[in-house]
Amino acid sequence: MQKTENSKTRKVTIKAFRFNIETDYLPYTKEYEMEVGQDELVLDLMNRIKWEHDGSFSYRRSCRHGICGACAIKVNGKAVLACKQNAIELLDLFNNDITLEPQSKKRAVKDMIIDKGDFWEKHSAVKPYVVTDVEPHPEHETKQSIAEFNNFLDSDLCIQCGACHYSCPALEVNEAFFGPAAFVAAYRFTVDTRDSAGIERLELTSEMGQGVWDCVKCFECAEACPKEINPIEKITKLHNLQFEKKVARSNIATRHAEGFVRSIKKHGFLDEADIVVYSEGYLGMYKHMKTAIKMIKAGKIHWDDALPWVDNVPKSKNLSEIQKLIEISMTNKL
Amino acid sequence: MSQLKYALFTGCTAKQSTPELLSSTLAVADKLGIEITILEEASCCGASHLQDFDEFLAHVLNARNICYAEKLGLTMITICNTCQLNSAMTKHALDTNADLKARVNEKLKEVGLEYKGTSEIKHFLYCLVDEYGLDNIKSKVTTPLSNFNIAPFYGCHNIRPSELHHGSNNGENSYNPTSLDSLIEALEGHPVDYESKNKCCGFHVELQANHTSEVLAGNALVDAIDNNAEMVVTPCPLCHLKMDTYQDDVAKVMGRDINLPVLHMPQMVALALGATEKELGLNFHVSKATQVFAEA
Numbered sequence: 176m177q178k179t180e181n182s183k184t185r186k187v188t189i190k191a192f193r194f195n196i197e198t199d200y201l202p203y204t205k206e207y208e209m210e211v212g213q214d215e216l217v218l219d220l221m222n223r224i225k226w227e228h229d230g231s232f233s234y235r236r237s238c239r240h241g242i243c244g245a246c247a248i249k250v251n252g253k254a255v256l257a258c259k260q261n262a263i264e265l266l267d268l269f270n271n272d273i274t275l276e277p278q279s280k281k282r283a284v285k286d287m288i289i290d291k292g293d294f295w296e297k298h299s300a301v302k303p304y305v306v307t308d309v310e311p312h313p314e315h316e317t318k319q320s321i322a323e324f325n326n327f328l329d330s331d332l333c334i335q336c337g338a339c340h341y342s343c344p345a346l347e348v349n350e351a352f353f354g355p356a357a358f359v360a361a362y363r364f365t366v367d368t369r370d371s372a373g374i375e376r377l378e379l380t381s382e383m384g385q386g387v388w389d390c391v392k393c394f395e396c397a398e399a400c401p402k403e404i405n406p407i408e409k410i411t412k413l414h415n416l417q418f419e420k421k422v423a424r425s426n427i428a429t430r431h432a433e434g435f436v437r438s439i440k441k442h443g444f445l446d447e448a449d450i451v452v453y454s455e456g457y458l459g460m461y462k463h464m465k466t467a468i469k470m471i472k473a474g475k476i477h478w479d480d481a482l483p484w485v486d487n488v489p490k491s492k493n494l495s496e497i498q499k500l501i502e503i504s505m506t507n508k509l
Numbered sequence: 510m511s512q513l514k515y516a517l518f519t520g521c522t523a524k525q526s527t528p529e530l531l532s533s534t535l536a537v538a539d540k541l542g543i544e545i546t547i548l549e550e551a552s553c554c555g556a557s558h559l560q561d562f563d564e565f566l567a568h569v570l571n572a573r574n575i576c577y578a579e580k581l582g583l584t585m586i587t588i589c590n591t592c593q594l595n596s597a598m599t600k601h602a603l604d605t606n607a608d609l610k611a612r613v614n615e616k617l618k619e620v621g622l623e624y625k626g627t628s629e630i631k632h633f634l635y636c637l638v639d640e641y642g643l644d645n646i647k648s649k650v651t652t653p654l655s656n657f658n659i660a661p662f663y664g665c666h667n668i669r670p671s672e673l674h675h676g677s678n679n680g681e682n683s684y685n686p687t688s689l690d691s692l693i694e695a696l697e698g699h700p701v702d703y704e705s706k707n708k709c710c711g712f713h714v715e716l717q718a719n720h721t722s723e724v725l726a727g728n729a730l731v732d733a734i735d736n737n738a739e740m741v742v743t744p745c746p747l748c749h750l751k752m753d754t755y756q757d758d759v760a761k762v763m764g765r766d767i768n769l770p771v772l773h774m775p776q777m778v779a780l781a782l783g784a785t786e787k788e789l790g791l792n793f794h795v796s797k798a799t800q801v802f803a804e805a
Contacts, residue, residue: 251684251685252684252704253684268682268684268685269685344708344709344725345714345718345721348720348721348724348725349718349720349721383717383718384718387561388714388717388718389714389717389718389721390714391709391711391713391714391718391721391722391725392557392665392666392709392713392714393665393669393708393709394665394666394669394670395665395669395709397669397670398669398670398671398683398684405670407670411560411561411564412564414560414561414562415561415562415563415564418562418563426717427716427717428716428717429562431558431716431717432558432559432561432562433562435553435555435556435558435559435562436559436562436563436566438553439552439553439559439570443551443552443553444521444524444525444552444553445521445553445556447521447522447525447526451716454716454717455716466754466755466758469754469757469795470526470754470795472795473792473793473794473795474528474792474793475526475527475754475793475795476525476526488525489524489525491549491550491551491552492549492550493550496550496573496620496622497552497570497573499619499620500566500569500570500573500616500617500619500620501566501570503616503619504565504566504569504616505563505566506563506565506566507562507563507566509562
């Protein structure tokens with residue numbers, strides 16, 4: 176790749192994912208040569224592909240101000256808002272080799288345009304609005320302190336662009352999973368003091384399969400969000416709220432989270448065998464027998480590790496400090 | 510170069526199911542002349558699961574761990590991505606939220622400790638790459654890894670969220686990480702370029718969402734194999750456990766044969782620096798890896 180003499184622009188070949196669901200059997204990649212300027216955005220590149228190279232190239236665009244979320248795409252797997260992302264920065268990051276892709280290739284309809292139906296379905300399922308009985312003729316406004324407002328302020332910045340949703344690997348495998356954007360919305364309205372559907376949302380988002388317990392903790396959503404909302408931080412808050420509001424039921428996932436306290440109290444460290452037994456229950460242990468035998472053979476664990484009367488776990492020094500801190504700091508219960 | 514000294518937070522797995530991680534880390538430190546003090550007082554970091562149950566308690570326990578590194582006046586180093594994440598998240602939360610720091614310190618005072626925020630927290634990978642330096646490592650290589658195509662698997666919690674880690678991982682870009690690739694090159698191995706290198710291994714939902722977990726690990730392993738990898742190397746023992754211990758189950762779900770050694774980052778470095786078979790501890794792997802020592 177060459178830089179032109181004044182290095183104000185850079186001559187590159189941009190690749191783009193092309194697919195038309197009505198005419199193409201398979202997607203393909205097309206290349207477009209262009210001079211890219213220092214201030215050009217990914218949206219400018221898409222416009223130039225359409226205006227200067229191929230009028231059939233299709234993508235969504237609207238506000239050009241990073242507020243409507245329409246132009247969200249991926250470049251080399253990185254979620255971007257095309258109207259916010261500088262093109263040269265991306266070219267630098269990926270050594271001048273970039274491919275414009277739709278947010279989800281399997282949901283592609285035409286080039287960058289995808290069917291976002293699954294996103295909207297999940298988003299609306301968590302009741303992303305304030306549920307409340309409002310007096311038809313209220314005598315005063317609903318008061319909210321600054322602290323109460325700040326609880327959901329950053330979650331309220333969500334523009335529903337889908338960047339986090341289509342970067343979530345859990346969702347790629349598990350179609351029932353709500354995904355980070357829906358969780359952010361669930362959190363935002365659950366902690367709104369005017370709202371009364373919080374428990375319902377917490378119940379919905381605590382269900383196994385669809386709820387927060389299926390989050391794989393990869394932080395892709397935090398990385399993808401163009402509004403810096405940090406969705407996984409809200410997912411953690413939803414987890415905590417389940418316990419605070421007594422919505423959490425005892426199941427493999429809740430016992431797994433709570434079981435850490437049980438181990439740490441006893442050893443300082445996690446008891447790796449105990450956490451599996453405690454989470455699964457003795458009956459559920461049969462699923463792990465094959466793996467356990469392999470681990471015993473390799474010397475990773477010992478045959479007696481899971482016996483309740485045997486304690487092979489190393490102990491932290493000054494364990495009594497840890498026990499005292501758990502006693503005085505723990506706020507939640509299962 | 511002045512001698513590097515660190516306080517090592519081992520985490521739980523290095524003390525239990527991955528003893529080879531601890532022995533190879535200490536072997537690397539020994540070969541490179543890095544002084545390590547193990548934080549024997551440290552507790553579990555909560556592994557992102559305690560955080561789901563009681564976030565405040567997790568902050569208190571992680572702050573306590575950091576206190577012991579502060580007492581020594583040393584940078585706290587981690588050998589597990591998830592330990593790195595959770596320790597760094599507590600440090601960030603306390604250093605940017607005076608109210609939370611005061612509430613945590615109120616608890617720590619009861620056991621005679623105070624969190625000050627004076628120790629940095631860094632994963633051992635970045636100590637090697639950014640502080641010890643690749644050229645210096647290269648000059649100590651006695652067993653070049655030129656026989657191997659090595660697939661670097663970065664693990665989520667060292668690279669995301671990048672804003673949290675950028676102070677300690679030299680600005681590694683989560684969408685195009687390079688540190689592990691450069692380390693492999695410095696050891697004269699051949700880094701495998703494959704799409705899944707910065708993806709999730711699925712470890713954290715192994716129990717409650719097993720299918721998701723197996724598919725994520727499987728995608729990465731198959732991608733590595735399809736790009737001619739002869740082994741995977743990772744700085745995270747949880748990625749190691751998922752991809753090594755559950756490899757047979759993963760292979761079944763993927764409908765593919767998968768026989769790939771999954772090395773810990775310090776094992777790979779120790780191998781190139783001429784560590785003993787015992788220090789490497791390849792016998793502790795479930796997916797056969799002992800041949801790597803003979804082939805090197």
